[in-house]
Amino acid sequence: MAEAAAKEERKADVAMQAETEKIDGFSLVIDALKLNGIKTIYGVPGIPITDLGRMAQTAGIRVISFRHEQNAGNAAAIAGFLTKKPGICLTVSAPGFLNGLTALANATTNCFPMILISGSSEREIVDLQQGDYEEMDQLAVAKPLCKAAFRVLHAADIGIGVARAIRAALSGRPGGVYLDLPGKLLAQVIEAEEGERSLVKVIDPAPAQIPAAAAIGRALDIFKAAKRPLIILGKGAAYAQADDQIRALVEKSGVPFLPMSMAKGLLPDAHPQCAGAARSTVLKDSDVVMLIGARLNWLLSHGKGKSWGEPHSKKFIQVDIEPKEMDSNVEIAAPVVGDIASCVAALVDAMGNAWRAPPADWLSAVNAKKEENIAKMAPRLMKNSEPMDFYGALGALRTIIKQRPDTILVNEGANTLDLARGVIDMYKPRKRLDVGTWGVMGIGMGFAVAAAIETGNRVLAIEGDSAFGFSGMEVETICRYKLPVCIVVFNNNGIYRGTDVNPVGTDMATTVFVKDARYDRIIEAFGGIGANVITPDELTRAVNEALDSGRPTLINAVIDPAAGSESGRIGNLNPKSAVSKNRKP
Numbered sequence: 001m002a003e004a005a006a007k008e009e010r011k012a013d014v015a016m017q018a019e020t021e022k023i024d025g026f027s028l029v030i031d032a033l034k035l036n037g038i039k040t041i042y043g044v045p046g047i048p049i050t051d052l053g054r055m056a057q058t059a060g061i062r063v064i065s066f067r068h069e070q071n072a073g074n075a076a077a078i079a080g081f082l083t084k085k086p087g088i089c090l091t092v093s094a095p096g097f098l099n100g101l102t103a104l105a106n107a108t109t110n111c112f113p114m115i116l117i118s119g120s121s122e123r124e125i126v127d128l129q130q131g132d133y134e135e136m137d138q139l140a141v142a143k144p145l146c147k148a149a150f151r152v153l154h155a156a157d158i159g160i161g162v163a164r165a166i167r168a169a170l171s172g173r174p175g176g177v178y179l180d181l182p183g184k185l186l187a188q189v190i191e192a193e194e195g196e197r198s199l200v201k202v203i204d205p206a207p208a209q210i211p212a213a214a215a216i217g218r219a220l221d222i223f224k225a226a227k228r229p230l231i232i233l234g235k236g237a238a239y240a241q242a243d244d245q246i247r248a249l250v251e252k253s254g255v256p257f258l259p260m261s262m263a264k265g266l267l268p269d270a271h272p273q274c275a276g277a278a279r280s281t282v283l284k285d286s287d288v289v290m291l292i293g294a295r296l297n298w299l300l301s302h303g304k305g306k307s308w309g310e311p312h313s314k315k316f317i318q319v320d321i322e323p324k325e326m327d328s329n330v331e332i333a334a335p336v337v338g339d340i341a342s343c344v345a346a347l348v349d350a351m352g353n354a355w356r357a358p359p360a361d362w363l364s365a366v367n368a369k370k371e372e373n374i375a376k377m378a379p380r381l382m383k384n385s386e387p388m389d390f391y392g393a394l395g396a397l398r399t400i401i402k403q404r405p406d407t408i409l410v411n412e413g414a415n416t417l418d419l420a421r422g423v424i425d426m427y428k429p430r431k432r433l434d435v436g437t438w439g440v441m442g443i444g445m446g447f448a449v450a451a452a453i454e455t456g457n458r459v460l461a462i463e464g465d466s467a468f469g470f471s472g473m474e475v476e477t478i479c480r481y482k483l484p485v486c487i488v489v490f491n492n493n494g495i496y497r498g499t500d501v502n503p504v505g506t507d508m509a510t511t512v513f514v515k516d517a518r519y520d521r522i523i524e525a526f527g528g529i530g531a532n533v534i535t536p537d538e539l540t541r542a543v544n545e546a547l548d549s550g551r552p553t554l555i556n557a558v559i560d561p562a563a564g565s566e567s568g569r570i571g572n573l574n575p576k577s578a579v580s581k582n583r584k585p
């Protein structure tokens, strides 16, 4: 008897030893991510990646579980923007992958480094289209929508696959990368030693790209000769985390600067050189424009047309890491290609110590316009009316951000977005996160979750009632992880306005929602704090309480349903036809 027991024990020992010498795909993926400093994964569990998430959690990676992959993807994308490390989103196959893909495409458009890792079904069955569980050729679908896409088929290639994904996401212009992991790969077992040796730590994933001296010289010759110069800072400049160099360039040059939405706060909006309040004047009247990490896309009217004044009246200097960005819309007189920190440092260096400030008449013209616009706005922001209009509500939130400049502001909607962008001054870099290049609705709760997790700061999410609906279920996620997020829903009963009527009276108008809805009650279902406010004073009180306590809070801010305008500030982009006009209500 004793002998048999001993034999069994020996057999178990041998089996265990053999097992410790093996490693599976699950562990290799986790080890590869950990080796490269990945600390957080955002995702939704399910076949075939449930165990991957569990094991990652056990291995010390934080795994934040969402209610919908698009929100997990948006969280990963903004984590990438905030940290300069690729944000990781983990999803199941076909439908989960597709849900995450919108966020991946959006990340790529916005130049946020992100990796979407999706499990996938049996290759042999998928490729023969034999109808596998969640069958889809995900690699092919992802490819045109992101910066790079890879699939790993052998466990021994996991290290290289993860390394390629990280380098592709971070190097040059950052963007979204897709990494396809078939379920079978995760279960594959190889020798542990071989596995560990196959892992790759990515050295210098975003190497400095030094601009050519001639490019710096050319740019400064033009900049120096300018009579009405302007600097435009884009979110690429915010991403670069070259805050000191950028401030040095702006202040040494004495040139007015205009921050794009997510570059607000790179230098404070209250900085004497900030021309945010004189936007149309500086765009129209400037003669030399230096773009730093900003693209001449639709957000800047492609660098031409009425808002840019006389045709061919200005010269552009463009600082960007992507050479193909140059001349994309108009001629760039001085392309400066390189990473922003290196380019701006080189510019500052070459400016020397005797740089002359721009002509005084330009600076005084900009300042006069700025003061005029600020004075015009001031009384609108102080209105304590009932129900609130956008300005009254935003005036209250503006003061709160001034008092609490470390708060991260998440913002989406139409009027709620456009007006908040103009009204709320930012004081610190990377504190304003919004809809970005595509103007996409649905980033709100994903961004809020990741902002809280990655920075530990308080988050204030200012959401149109429509915008909020795109990711609203993540209120449960915010409550579950007890995140210090205060959501303010600007409730004007609909999209743009809550007053539209359908003249034929069948269904309601397409832009209106249930009247007088109480969004605050949604968060109460999950143990968060809800508040319903109708005046700016009440709003101030409720937001301050939320930011003091750090408890998940949703404030339903009742906004006059008639206060908004069609499409916020971009109504001009709606197609108009002379024929369809008389069919419109």
Ligand SMILES: Cc1ncc(C[n+]2csc(CCOP(=O)(O)OP(=O)(O)O)c2C)c(N)n1
Pocket (backbone or CB within 6 Å): 412, 413, 414, 415, 416, 417, 439, 440, 441, 442, 463, 464, 465, 466, 467, 468, 490, 492, 494, 495, 496, 497, 564, 568
């Ligand atoms: C994914 C996506 N779908 C649809 C739109 C079109 N869209 C632009 S703004 C908006 C909602 C605006 O309403 P709301 O958020 O309530 O803001 P308000 O103007 O009422 O303040 C919609 C649906 C979009 N930008 N993105």
Ligand SMILES: [Mg+2]
Pocket (backbone or CB within 6 Å): 464, 465, 466, 490, 491, 492, 493, 494, 495, 496, 497
């Ligand atoms: Mg609305």
